[in-house]
Amino acid sequence: xxxxxxxxxxxxxxxxxxxxxxxxxxxxxxxxxxxxxxxxxxxxxxxxxxxxxxxxxxxxxxxxxxxxxxxxxxxxxxxxxxxxxxxxxxxxxxxxxxxxxxxxxxxxxxxxxxxxxxxxxxxxxxxxxxxxxxxxxxxxxxxxxxxxxxxxxxxxxxxxxxxxxxxxxxxxxxxxxxxxxxxxxxxxxxxxxxxxxxxxxxxxxxxxxxxxxxxxxxxxxxxxxxxxxxxxxxxxxxxxxxxxxxxxxxxxxxxxxxxxxxxxxxxxxxxxxxxxxxxxxxxxxxxxxxxxxxxxxxxxxxxxxxxxxxxxxxxxxxxxxxxxxxxxxxxxxxxxxxxxxxxxxxxxxxxxxxxxxxxxxxxxxxxxxxxxxxxxxxxxxxxxxxxxxxxxxxxxxxxxxxxxxxxxxxxxxxxxxxxxxxxxxxxxxxxxx
Numbered sequence: 001x002x003x004x005x006x007x008x009x010x011x012x013x014x015x016x017x018x019x020x021x022x023x024x025x026x027x028x029x030x031x032x033x034x035x036x037x038x039x040x041x042x043x044x045x046x047x048x049x050x051x052x053x054x055x056x057x058x059x060x061x062x063x064x065x066x067x068x069x070x071x072x073x074x075x076x077x078x079x080x081x082x083x084x085x086x087x088x089x090x091x092x093x094x095x096x097x098x099x100x101x102x103x104x105x106x107x108x109x110x111x112x113x114x115x116x117x118x119x120x121x122x123x124x125x126x127x128x129x130x131x132x133x134x135x136x137x138x139x140x141x142x143x144x145x146x147x148x149x150x151x152x153x154x155x156x157x158x159x160x161x162x163x164x165x166x167x168x169x170x171x172x173x174x175x176x177x178x179x180x181x182x183x184x185x186x187x188x189x190x191x192x193x194x195x196x197x198x199x200x201x202x203x204x205x206x207x208x209x210x211x212x213x214x215x216x217x218x219x220x221x222x223x224x225x226x227x228x229x230x231x232x233x234x235x236x237x238x239x240x241x242x243x244x245x246x247x248x249x250x251x252x253x254x255x256x257x258x259x260x261x262x263x264x265x266x267x268x269x270x271x272x273x274x275x276x277x278x279x280x281x282x283x284x285x286x287x288x289x290x291x292x293x294x295x296x297x298x299x300x301x302x303x304x305x306x307x308x309x310x311x312x313x314x315x316x317x318x319x320x321x322x323x324x325x326x327x328x329x330x331x332x333x334x335x336x337x338x339x340x341x342x343x344x345x346x347x348x349x350x351x352x353x354x355x356x357x358x359x360x361x362x363x364x365x366x367x368x369x370x371x372x373x374x375x376x377x378x379x380x381x382x383x384x385x386x387x388x389x390x391x392x393x394x395x396x397x398x399x400x401x402x403x404x405x406x407x408x409x410x411x412x413x414x415x416x417x418x419x420x421x422x423x424x425x426x427x428x429x430x431x432x433x
Contacts, residue, residue, distance in 0.1 A: 084397035086424035097417035105149035113140025119154040131169040142183035226274035235265025253294025280319030334360035352389025375402035
């Protein structure tokens with residue numbers, strides 16, 4: 001969800017937040033100093049999956065005031081970003097940076113897209129632009145590298161999708177759909193999936209362009225390809241969730257009604273083997289779904305885990321991001337009010353609550369630890385220990401909300417995207433590294 005410029009749709013829940021410090025008092029004229037008091041601050045194998053996809057049947061388809069002694073807005077903003085923990089700042093964008101991705105093969109390149117209708121592929125080590133993904137007509141809200149980093153895709157809100165060959169920097173494929181909601185590469189084949197605001201899911205072989213569509217009666221989706229590469233899960237605006245067979249093109253399960261959400265699905269994630277999916281919604285709940293049976297297993301809320309029953313009343317605390325821990329039976333659910341709740345799947349209880357200063361936009365577990373990273377409306381990136389709920393580290397440097405971030409493979413580095421028109425590279429330091 002993002003705020004875009006005038007010629008695009010408005011995507012809510014994002015804003016700029018400033019922290020103002022007044023640490024000095026200026027005396028004027030002949031005022032007499034009576035006393036000075038000092039104040040101190042308190043402290044399956046890839047080849048098998050790719051071969052399987054070869055059998056898919058694709059079809060074509062106020063002025064004048066005396067301001068002496070007061071800080072100006074520019075001065076306050078400069079003071080606010082005085083702490084910059086980043087190693088590098090990418091400043092090529094001229095509008096909010098909405099999305100970011102890392103190349104999975106080397107983790108040496110980033111791709112960012114933004115409100116300025118532009119996407120850039122750039123080198124993480126020095127911020128040098130390798131090439132620009134040109135030709136977009138609206139805010140670029142989706143960017144991603146293919147599984148082998150050979151291709152990079154960029155998509156804008158109007159539905160223009162473009163794919164580029166990374167080594168030659170040439171555009172190799174493009175397509176236009178209705179308003180784009182999400183975009184994702186297959187985990188082990190040059191196959192691209194996208195979801196649009198009319199509820200359709202699209203799948204293309206790239207660069208050949210063979211196309212297959214997965215129509216749905218529901219509108220607006222949020223999708224994810226499961227780790228087996230054979231299925232995808234999509235959540236819709238009417239609160240329903242569908243599990244799709246990518247080869248046959250039909251829905252395997254439809255979760256709706258009592259088992260579905262009461263509001264639009266905002267986010268979803270699968271566990272490592274794809275047997276479970278957790279979905280989040282504007283209704284304030286997160287639901288655990290068995291992808292083999294299509295059955296809803298449990299309902300999570302900010303108050304705790306409610307079993308398999310439906311929520312008793314409408315919630316207002318929207319779920320913004322969800323995710324599974326890879327090494328422990330833990331699920332993280334991040335809420336718009338700034339609460340990150342860690343649920344223990346084994347005991348069916350709330351394990352920890354991690355409080356933030358402002359709303360959370362995105363969360364992500366590290367690949368091989370119980371650390372979870374979060375970003376949000378206060379402009380900070382934080383790392384939490386999912387086992388204890390303790391704050392491990394905090395990184396600052398942005399002057400506006402952090403809208404997205406991407407972790408590298410060994411979780412030693414993160415690239416952030418922000419409403420301050422910048423992307424930043426942070427090195428994550430821990431005693432055990």
